[in-house]
Structure formats: structure tokens, C-alpha cells
Amino acid sequence: MAAPDPFPAGATLADVGEFGLIGELTRIFEQGEHVLVGPGDDAAVLRVRTGHVVVSTDLMVEGRHFRREWASGEDVGHRAAAQNLSDINAMGGRATSLTVGLAAPADLEAQWALDFARGFADECALVGASVVGGDLTRADQVVVAVTVLGACTVSPVLRSGARPGDVLALHGRQGWAAGGLAVLGRGFRSPRVLVEAYRRPAPPYDAGLVAAEAGATSMIDVSDGLLAEAAHLASASGVAIDVRRGAFEVPEPLHAVGAALGADPLSFVLGGGDDHALLATFEPSGVPDGWAVVGEVTEPGDAGAGAVTVDGAPYDGPTGWTHF
Template sequence: MIARIAARLGHGPEVELGPGDDAAIVRAPGGRVVATTDLLLEGRHFRRDWSPPYDIGRKAAAQNLADVVAMGARPTALLLGFGAPPDTPLEWVDALCDGLRDECAQVGASVAGGDIVRGTTVLLAVTALGALDGPAITRSGARPGDVVAVTGRLGHAAAGVELLSEGRREPADLIDAHRRPRPPYATALRARELGATAMLDVSDGLVQDLGHVADASGVRIEIDGAAVPVPPVPDGLRLALTGGDDHAFAATFPQGATLPAEWRTIGRVAEGPAEVVVDGKTYGPGGWDHFRLS
């Protein structure tokens, strides 16, 4: 099984030594490595009856690669811990691997190693590594006066989940958004050149995630509701503000920065206290209410 998967995945030039030894060896130019890990459990983070294995692989890779890119780093390699029942079809595993491989290929990364165990349900433990070619872009660098911008879709995956929960299979665009996020990696990888002061990937919802920037930077973040890109459904703004899983990127840039069209300016950074407001009002997971962070 391990040999089959390793052969199917191959590995790229950033991986000096791939599967088959005690550990993999991955290039880390600059003498630092960015690393992040996520656990995805069947039934909780994905459903085999909602998503084909290829898409589960794409998504599992995407959410980790997006975390690396959100640091201003270039993804180099993925490690996969894979648990599955013994009756899992080999074709299912093949398709999962193809999805991981193809998503990695979007950013020049590849799967460097992993572990396979027998479990009662499918579970994926994905670790992504990345190289830093300059300073990291953390959550703590936002400064009063900065503009707030996003790139990528917001609320589409959440709209897709709501449709699937209702037993619907279309619009295909929204269903696909849940099954396979499309993080705008290339745009985010150029954020440093544009002077980004803070960046993160939007995985839990725009307001909640920008809350981490507000908290880490000690600033107030003011969003213009009308400027937020929304999915084409009723109540789109709610989904755009609270829905996760699209893996858009949100960043702050110095006032006056000239941003290309891929970045949409949606607000500004002001003096603290640390909170996120939309059209002047705090906005929590349940709707308009108090959402002070610290």
C-alpha cells in the first residue's frame, strides 16, 4: 500500500528524499521552514457521500497549503497521515492521492512522506511545509491606517454546505466550492511585494479570522459590508462574513498601496481596542451582536 501510494504520488525537486526511509528530507532555503498541520475526520470535516475522493484530497491539501502561503511562504512538501478501514477500495485511495498530488502541483509542492494505519473511519492528518524567501507575514503586523483587502471567494463553500444539507446538488458552482476550494495562491504569494503588513487564510469566517488579526495586532478592523464580495444566494453577506472553508486570503496593506484587481479592498485598520466591526457594528457568529475579542 505504501509503495503503491508513493509511486502514484511521486515527488518534486524540493524533496531531496521521499518516502521509504525513517524520514523525508525537504529543502529549506533561507534556513527556516514554515510548518502547519490539520486533522480531517470523516463525518466531521468531509463526507464520502458528499465529496469524491479526488476532491477530498484536493481540499485536504488546499487547506494546509493555504496556511503556508498565508505566512508569505512558498509550499514545498506535504506529509500525510492516513487512516482508513481495511475495506476501503484501492481506487478510492488512488483518487485521494491524485487529488493531493494535483493540489500540491499548483504551488510546486509534492508529498514527501507519511504514515498509513488501519482505522474505523477515514482520517487525514496533513502537514504542510514551506520555504520563506523573505520575512514572514504574520497576523500581528496590521497598523492603524492600513487598508484591509481580500482575494478569493467568501461564503461560497458555506453556501454549498447549506445546499448539500438540504439534499440539493446545485448550483454546481457552490457545491464545487465546498468540495474543492480554490485558494488564490499566486495572488497571495505576491502580497509581500505589495507591502502586506498582515495576512491569513480565511478558514473559519471572515469576521472571526480578521478577529485574530485585530487581536494579534492590537487594532480595530472596520469592514464596509457593501464592499465585501458575496456568494449569489439570499443572505449572501451573512455567509461571506461567517462562512469558512473557501480559503480566501485576507491581508492588510499600507494606506495608499496600489493593489491589483485580484485584491478587493473591504475596509481599514483603526486604533484599538481589538475588535472587528462591519458598518460600524460588532458582528458575531449569531448575527449582529457584541464581538469584542480581548
């Protein structure tokens, strides 16, 4: 049974204080056996048996990456963990340890921070990763800073290995979170399955290693938009990529959203992020089960290396998200 909530209803961060909150947060995070020194010292100490670590970091800012009225603290915790765990997945590795920094206004409810931590811990538990350290400070808006450490059991899959003749393949649901975000942005709460997909992405945490073992030549996770991520692969690999519209099965709820909002439902699939599906390239004979071939890698054409086309032509819709 979960412990009762430790703070009075409505208590703010200012009410409970930094050290009171840190004590409760630390209690939420369980430590794996690889954690030699956990939270509470100047640094954590982690056993590393593989001879290397894989490391990535991400920021999430309130009002930009999430809104507290659109998602609970627990949801935001799940999303923050998921997008970082997914970065290790996209290398073909597995996350083992995370640190999390939380900057927040003094009038934030302490309960929100606890809910956030629980969602974060629950998402990490899906891959067996431990939250080994963190920081807590005051800011005008909520900012979540996560760093994830992991390891690969085979060679890491980089963005730069795609070769002409490879196929582009996708694993995991794609466009769902973008559809959910679109309806939330217009004040709706349904289709519920899409809203939930936005609030709690379900990255295919086992697919990265499978792809690496199958010889994926390049890989990335779709956080900012499928075509934008394809362009990152193409650019890093010095190739061009053509995506085929007809390769995508657009899920029924996206058709409903497209009809309601007057948008092409495929635009959520091609331009949407936040689901943390995996996009990878393989030799045509080497595509593992569960991956859908959605395009081809070609020699760079007139548009140069990094160009991404859709059915052989430039795409005129949004390809992804930019931060400035």
C-alpha cells in the same frame, strides 16, 4: 496515459493490506529535485536553500470536515492539500513539501485512498510541491493529517502587524464554499458552481507572495470564516477592525441560495470559510491589484483589542466555525 487502477473493484484496505496500498500510493507521488530522500525510509530528507522552513499542520476528520457522500476521494484529497498549501500562502510563502497521514476503517475501499492520493498530488502540483512521506493506519473514521513545509522569499507576513489606519483587503472568492456546504446540507446538489467550490477550493496561490512583496502588514487565510479570521488579525495585532458590508459583491449564485434557504446571502461571505481566500492589511496606498478593500483597521475602542465590527456595529450572525 494514467496507469490502470491496481486493485480489483470493491477491494478494501483489509483486502489489499498496508504495504500493498503504500506501494501504490508512493507511486502516485512524484518527487521534486529538492527531495534528496523520498518516501520509504524512516524519514525524508529535503534540501533547504533558504536558511529557514515554514511549517504548518492540519487535521481533517470524516463527518466533521468532510462527508464521503458529499465529495469524492479525489475531492477530499484536493481540499486537504489546498487547506495546507493555503497556510503557507498566508505567510507570503510557497509550499515545497508535504507529509500526509491517513487513518481509515479497514472496510474503506482501497480505490477511495488512491483517488484521495491523486487529488492530493494534483493539488500539490499546482504549486510544485512534493508529497515526501506519510503514514497509514486503521481507525473508526477517516482522519487525514497533513503537514506542509515551505519557504518565503521575503519576510513572512504574520498576523500581528496590522496598524490603525491600514485597510483590510480580500483576495479570492469568499462565501462560495459555505453556500455549497449549505445546499449539500439540505440535500441539494445545486447551484453546481457553489457545490464544486466547496468540493474543490481554488485558493489564490500566487497572491500571498504578491501581498508580501507589496508590504502587507498582516495576513491570514479564510478557513473558518471571514469575520473570525479578521478577529484573529485584530487580536494578534492589538487593534480593532471594521468591515463594510457594501464592499462585498455578493455573487449571483449566493443570492439564489439565500432566497431558497431564507438566509441573507451576505452571511455566507461574512461567516463562511473553506474557500481559503486571503485576508490581509495594507497601508491604504499599498493595496496590490486584485485585492478588494473590505474594511479598516482602527485603534481598539470600548470593546478592546480584537474586536471586529460590521459597519461600525457588532455583528449578530455566525462569524465562523469552532471545533468544540
